[in-house]
Amino acid sequence: MVLNNDDAADPLETDGPLVDPIADQPHFHRTESKIAVAGHPIHAMLVAFPVALAISTLGADGFYWWTGDLFWARAALWAGGMAFLLGVLAGISGTVELLLVSGIRARAASWTHFVIAVMLLSVLGANWGYRLTTGFEEAVLPWGLLLSAFAAAFTAITGWHGGKLVFDYQLGTSSTGKG
């Protein structure tokens, strides 16, 4: 039997223009926030707190290293704890948004943000837990400070990527301008 290559179906050959099956989903462009107050996404309001507190923890650790003043070690314990707890709260609002809004759920970038954010929350939790179990003063040098530096870098990456979702993909934004 002679096989003619011309008869074999070309998997790359299409009848019409190429279609992205994800972008073709009926609700792909439904990206408005559902977890919002008068159209303002709660996640965007909450994320400011873990971002600021994670950076403050690093700052307080640095001041403790520089001055030896116990106040800064105690401030780092509180800032680190609040960074974790408010981060979890922000994470819950973001996750509900991700699961409920079909256009957000359909985009790979949203899931990338979810994975980076959960990794950040585990670093924030480890930093606070280490201080609680070791003692807030003993914990700072060197591991507390190193964990805070790692958490601050991870916060920057997560925050930058979250901003990308809003400013590049317009996720969570209103298309009508109405609340």
Ligand code: HEM
């Ligand atoms: C753990 C699960 C998380 C999920 C599923 C998630 C999901 C999202 C989604 C869907 C958006 C688009 C805007 C919206 O719909 O509200 C967003 C924006 C954003 N996220 Fe997250 N997020 C999570 C955690 C975090 C955490 C822990 C941070 C803290 C660093 C963070 C920082 C941001 C920032 C800065 C924005 C941009 C807000 C704006 O500029 O309006 N996210 N996130």
